[in-house]
Amino acid sequence: MANLVSPGVQVSVIDESFYTPAEPGTTPIIFVVSAQDKKNGAGTATAAGTTKAKAGTPYLITSQRDLTETFGDPIFKTDTSNNPINGGELNEYGLQAAYSYLGVSNRAFVVRADIDLAEIEPSASAPAAAPANGTFWFDTAVTKYGLFQWNGNAATVTGGQSFTNKVPTVITTNTQLVGESNTGIPKGSVGQIGDYAVVTTTTVNKIYYKNKSGTWVKVGTQAWVASWPTIQGTAANPTLSNGQTIIINGTTVTISGTTVSAMETAIDAAGITGITSAVVDGKLEIYSNGTSTTDGSTDEDGAIQITAGASGTLLADLGITAGTYFAPQFVIQPHTQVPEFKTADTKSRPTGSVWLKTTDANLGANYSVKKYNSTTKLWATQSAPIYKTHNSALFNIDKSGGGINLILGQVYIQAHTTLAGDEEGDFTLFARNATGSTTITSSAVTASSIAAGGKTFTMAESIVGQEAMNAHQTVSFTATGATSDADVIADAINAKGFINIVATVDASNRVVISHNDGGEIRIKDTSSALQNIGFSAYNYTTKLGTANLYTAPTGDSASDFHASNWKILTYTAGPNAPTALTTNGRLWYSSLVDEVDILVHNGTTWKGYQNVYSSADPLGPIVSATEPTQQSDTTPLVTGDLWISTADLEAYPQVHRYNADLGKWIALDEGDQTTEDGILFADARFGTSGGTATAAPTGTIPQMLVSDHLDTDCPDPALYPKGMLLWNLRRSGFNVKKFVRNHVVTTDKNVRMSDESQANYYPHRWVTESANQTDGSGSFGRKAQRKVVIQALQAMVNSNQDIRDDESRLFNLMACPGYPELIGEMNSLNNDRGLTAFIVGDSPFRLTSDATTLNNWGKNVNLAVEDNDNGLVTSSEYLGVFYPSLFTSDNAGKNIIVPPSHAILRTIALSDQVSFPWFAPAGTRRGGVTNATASGFIDAEGEFKSIALNEGQRDTLQQVNVNPITFLTGAGLVNFGQKTRAANASALDRINVARLVVYLRSQLKKLAKPYIFEPNDKITRDEIKAQTDSLMLELVSQRALYDFLVVCDESNNTPARIDRNELYLDIAIEPVKAVEFIYIPLRLKNTGEIAGL
Template sequence: MPTLTSPGVAVSVIDESFYVPSDAGTTPLFIVASAQDKKSGSGETTAPGTTTANANKVYLLTSQRDLTETFGDPTFYTDASSNPLQGYELNEYGLQAAYSFLGIANRAYVMRANVNLSQLTGSANAPTSAPTDGTYWFDLATSKIGIFEWSATNQQFTTKTPTLITSTGDLVGGLSTGAPKTSVGSVGDYAVNTTHASNKIYFKNDGNSWVQLGSNAWSISHPTIIGTKSTGAVTSGHSIVINGTTVTTNSTTFANVAERINAASITGVTAAVDANTGFIEIYSNGTSKSDGSTLDGKITLANGSGSILTDTGLTAGTYAAPQFYQAGHTLRPEWKSADTTPRPNGSVWFKTTTPNNGTSIVAKLYSSATSLFSTVSSPLYSTHHNAIYNLDPAGGGSGLTVGQLYTQFNITENSGLDTTPNVGDFQIFRYEGGTTVAQSKTIFPTFTSGEQFKMQESTASSLTLSTEKTVTVTNGDGSSIADNEDFVSAINGAGFTNVEASIVSSGQYRGAVQITHKLGGEIRMVDSLGTPLADAGFTSGNADAYGDYATTRTNKIDNLYQVPTGETLDSTANNALLISNWKRLSYVASTTAPTNEPANGTLWYDTNLEADILAHDGTSFKGYLNVYASTDPNGPQFSATEPTTQSDGTALVDNDLWVDTSDLENYPKLYRYNTTSTVKNSVSGISYSTNQPAWELVDNTDQTTESGVVFADARFHTTNGKTDSATTGGVGTAGSIKDLLSDNFVDPDSPDPALYPKGMLLYNTRRSGYNVKEYKNSYITTAAYPGSGSTGLGNTRQSNESVATYFPDRWVNRSANELDGSPNMGRKAQRKVIIEQLKAEVNTNQAIREDQRGFNVMAAPGYPELIANMLNLNADRNYTAFVVGDTPFRLGSTATELSNWSNNNAGAVDNGDKGLVSSDEYLGVFYPSGRTSDNSGKSIIVPPSHMIMRVLANNDNVAFPWFAPAGTRRGVVDNATAVGYIDSTSGEFETISVNEGLRDAMHTAKINPITFFAGAGIVNYGNLTKVAPTMTSALDRINVSRLTVYLRTQLNKIGKPFIFEPNDELTRNEIKQAVESFLLELVGQRALYDFLVVCDTTNNTPTRIDRNELYVDIAIEPVKSVEFIYIPLRLKNTGEISQLGS
């Protein structure tokens, strides 16, 4: 249009230089699975393509280095002997194929599905997650408990290693406060209850009872005095004197002596005759009084009248009871016979320092920054103030840091004297740091003037607390009522070194009293006249029990504790209070590092070969032994050969179960014993049947008859194990297979028994092994199963009981059953999980459907199950890619096997090991697999697509996509050294050469052979697409199919510049010319024999023009490849050939 108003020159540019851009060449899409959070190829960082955040993201990679930095080196697993695991489901076939492809090409798209292959690594133990940052661990494996048992006979100590109890199941009542069960340990053993913070130490006495060290029950577990004669008699009427009490016999037996001693009711003294030795033994429980009046724990034995002492071998004298002694290695107890106070056999020294096998409490702290537990020193001391003195003698607590630990022994703080003996226990405390503050929650308290309380404080450089001071609360103006200021003034004027009091000046508790130890030390106090402390708000009710810390803090005062029971400040009622910065340490006590429950969605490939199988009794599914009581008491037998007896040697009976482990590929092959099985036999060609005992195979696809089996989640616990009594959450502890046999509990999500007949088996996939499970948080809750009984549903399988007390989490079978009801187990379970995630991603990912991602070949190496999904993706992309399909690793090399698989004679419902379902003109299927090496040099087996993707790249580098990528010119395989398949029985790779007969069968089945030719090597020797058997067209060849892909892509590019142009003859001529020019070039490049383009009014009618449509009709004659060469050879007589032309 004219734009000038005055004379001048206006230059405009009209761009009519449209051309067809060149094709990017062979650009594949690799759909892969890999481990999560792998290291990059350099090993320095996490490979970004393997993180959860980047899962399902499509990456365009340009080199092998680019691939390894993005996805890490492809992982291929080996066994314990470093032998490669061929065909292993967790091998990263897709990444290896992409790596090989990028060796000769510089463009490849890679998409990793969101499935973590490393999570599917097999384990007999359920996975866990890392502990929470700041978790403390009492490491029982490396800790030592220094128990030394005294032998008065040998005058020496023996080191004793206690049993460390970590489960409340080993304690009476299943409670952490209970003593060990009698079923734990043997007589003479020691044990520590590590399930409770107090860590009580026990001894198992001759009565098979566990008693706490230092207790009265422990004291009388060891005789204080022992006679030396086991036979003989005493004279009736003779007497002895014990602690001033005369004991007279009325019979002649040793037993009568013991009976008379017990009948005398001497304080703390009992007697018995040892059942093994016959010796008379006299005991003190620690409360005996050797002078008859003063408690000292001793026994004075003297002769009364006659010869009882001589007759029994007892010796007159004063004897000390057994002692439990707690001290360091430098304070060895003086118990020898020559010492002042010898002690009897069984006395115990708890060595509180580490040298010479002394006690060493190993506490560790977890850091999420380092992902490691680090040891935190936790030395043993007798009191809080003793710990402060030893850890910070000069500072009195001011030099201690937050997180300092110490272990208190004798947590009752008994004196250790015979009058108040120590008891066996210890507890770990953590220092909270700073000044020690206890703030009351009672605002503006009032007091009766003249009330008093006693108070002690810890001071720097002092091992003990200060001498107690009496604090008197008085009103300064002489009134009978004192207030908070008077209370504060009384403390601050009492002359304490480190204690001061103040009034809270603001906030919710304004007007309340606050007591502080300036150095961070300890204060002890008790009301002595009236209740001034209680009036101020410092009471036992507001204080935590010593060594405890209540989770509900509504009425509790931080840092305020009740004193230990052996404390002496309040010698009468023990109502004293303690203010301290030492707080009970919350930790996990275990021999292995603590972990958290798995994250929701965590996968577990359970490799345990065990099974919980229930049976239908006509009403419900029950534990197997509750239906078939005489069957094997240990449940199903697992063996590679037929069992001939039950596991305990008992004869086999009807309904015994056996799982055949010789065929793990088809696990579980479950057999049921039948004593009257019908067995077919043949003699001299005559068939007949007999009834005899035999193992009968259970049909895993039979979920309808009494002989069948249903595979489903049923339960994880026994009746006793289902309850989360400690409200810890999680999944709890699995019931043992043996216990489950006699237990009828099932979860509410177990199969409805009304749908199955009597005799049906229920194979419980939740508790059984060899499958993949997924962890589900809050799976069994009242939200999912509300109510109970008549008010709701609850657990409908258990008489509608409430699930409120159940453990809420569950392991749920992730490797779903096949459509016929049979399970996926073993490697098939792993594969099922991987395939489902790959399929889900291909079906839903929008990035791989976008136009700008211009790939023209796609493959999911190792996964023929993805063929249908890739074909659907290709349809969504308007058929702009060719799909390279794999055959299964374990597909045998016979014509029958290949034909059956290709024609889906097994009736499979999806592509996979059983058969090939899909057919499409944009699909090529190849066979067999190949052998090559991974990036570390190990020999590995790879799927056909690994080889073919590189063959396509080589073909396109030297020719064009419309050339057949086959034969010795363009079909050479240069990334494999052998071809074959994996034998499903042995698991070994069988090398084959695809002979002509097999190739003929494969041609009919439309599977392209990869074979070896002498002088040429391994070559792809097929050019067929997997079209439907009834289809005959040029698209049954790969080169034509790829030509069509190319044409679709390029014609789309040609047509786009003409969109929105005027729909007239000029535009039609221009687009026709562009198309003809493009096709003419293809004729010269041997893609087409001829073509025809029509774009005029014959195919662009007024109606089409009015719809804003423009049609370009194209007819092409694609070049065909030479596949069958016939060379007739005629034999002629001499001279005949020269005469043919004459």
């Protein structure tokens, strides 16, 4: 509109160069399932499209590399012999089809359903969650404990004067300990005499030995020392001289009698410190408990000095040589310091002495401590050397820094944790709890913290390059009973001139004592001054106390406290990696086909099977491929025995009940849930009780047979007749379950157990996820896996709004390779989007090629309720279904079986590259299959049976509107059909016409959109008609149409329509039909007749 007031120039531009944009080309949307959190194709990171957060997100993929980086390499499972699992439910058919398609094209939308195929891998045991990042595990299975037992016999005796490695029994649960307490010793039922055991139920792991009396004694203790003889006589049952004497550690022992037993009595009666004796096999053995000395000193390691008396031959008669003997000893040393136990050494040791070799040379100790990395999902082995003290660990691990260079989490094993004089067999795992300085901080010092007067305490420090602690220094100060005492204490510490220890007072008037090298501080709080200002030992149970300050071990009498950056490690000990509580929603495919818990209705409630049929097989239902002739314990079969046939796992379960009167097995109807001979498939219980608040219910199948416990969600028995069986899916195997946290409402009553309280029940349960079949029978084996996969795919297609966005996500093909069950959902999606895509549907892998089976499936003779193995249900002009499956190879080069859509998607793409969507993607010109080498089906044995469809089979498929893929001599594999699943006979019963209409829907929408809000007059109508004519003329020239007619004038845009703001554009088209039937009459003429015509 002109709006100049004064002279000037105004330029306006009117854009009337409207045109219809081109289609983006052949672009499919492919619905897939895969394992979760897969590695990308390069193996360097997690493939983004496989994370749970991205499930249901449509990705526009432009290349094969893009696909593998987003979704990882397609996975196809093999068995233990590396044979492919044909038709397996864990194979990633959709990703393989997308990968093959992107080899010839550069645009495809890929959407992954929210299911982790790795979760439904077969597993005999229930899965648990991965531990938290940084979790530590003491792997008791691979740990070498470095225990060596000494043989003190002469070198001339086999094994004498040498060490033998001893592998201990490792106890990780209280059930093997006395009183079932974690502080108890091993039970007498554990191990044999002479065995060693390591108890790991507390942070102080103790080493035990089972002595001759069958008692477990801690290695290194007096009881252990006294378990081995220090002196052994060699004479058996000698006749001794009454009244003769021997001298033991200065005490004269006189025998009263002539037997070895009399000698034993005399020694024990003498009351010699630390000395006892016994007669073993007629020979005298003299024991020390480690406290005996020859002169009353305390440093002779259980010495026994024995000499003859004033007269007689008593020692000689006993076969004992006079001399000084030393008790068994337990030593903790590296392989470079071999214990001096030999007879030639100063203090030789008897048989039974033990060496804990702290280094891993020659079967020495190698404690396996591992740390979990949640990024790599791996357990990383940690360095865990063995030392006797914290300062020894600092000296050896960080010689140059004394602790300052150690990283957070550095582990070491402290052996002999009490630090007492005599070494004992125990060890504790420590880890660095802090980096940098070792710091302890008091409470805020107030006027009432310390009473006025003189105070003292002592402190010792570790020094870089020095294994031993420096000596304690006394710190003295005079308290004034004021807040300034904080500075007084700090000044007194600093005045002592410690090398590494410094003290400061922070802004809160707290005394901060630090070891600058991250080393050790030992404290004796003589006047309790430090405790008065709030220093207290950290309590591992209550988590209270001063950080980095710990009670001194009992063997360190010079100290009350140790300040240290070493802290007892929090870890799990055991042969299996620790786990966490199973994640809510985690799936589990139980692979146990022979674990079946069946209950029976007694007229009132559900009962354990043997509580009704007491003579039935004691192990429960007999699971066997062949017909049983006796019970599992070889007793005769009785009425009520159950047989679950595994002869055909595809048909599992086939349940039979024995009738003794008839002498045969009677097959039951698994689809009957109403009569006394029926079977109900449902969750009933997981164990013989509700469990405890912290422990899940348990119970073996034989135990379940005699248990009547029911979970509260068990089916109401009032709804079912007496005699009906209940197949307990929760406890039985071969199905898919989901872990549901807090499934049991513990505040409610258990209505199935007479309103029993559930307050102490385990709140979590495994709940069956694989829904029953439509006839009520259970879903088992691969069918159970498939149920949950299909459910996830259908939920994604039905609820995903992103894929319904037809403005920003443009695609014209749809497929869900490997899953005919998704045909109905894709059809609904296509209708939601205005029928702007063509659906490529699959046939089942196991659909055999005989005409009867093909006809029954294609015409849904079995009345299937959805497209599946039993029948083809969906009809649509924009759906094409193909048969059979195909043989090809995956990215790893393994032979695999793929669904028909794997080939058809690529065949359509190649056809469109050399022609147009309205050309039939079939026949030898445009229907060639380039990504498979054979067609066929999977037979009853799981093997691929290659076929070439004959004319009769192709005729049958044609009649049920399914397109054959077959082998033609000279052409190879070819798609040889282009029928849609149209309900009625029309032009739309052919794929080329259906795809033409899909194309026109999209193009006409784009063509018309610019005219919205334009004036509804002749000019606009003429413009839109002219543009439509142009589009149609182009299609005529491209062999899409024979003819067309476009009307957009007053005849179809009446005043009433114009008043409703409507514009009508009527188009009639005559689509080009493809040649499918060629008739060639051949006439034979006599010679010369043709020339005369």
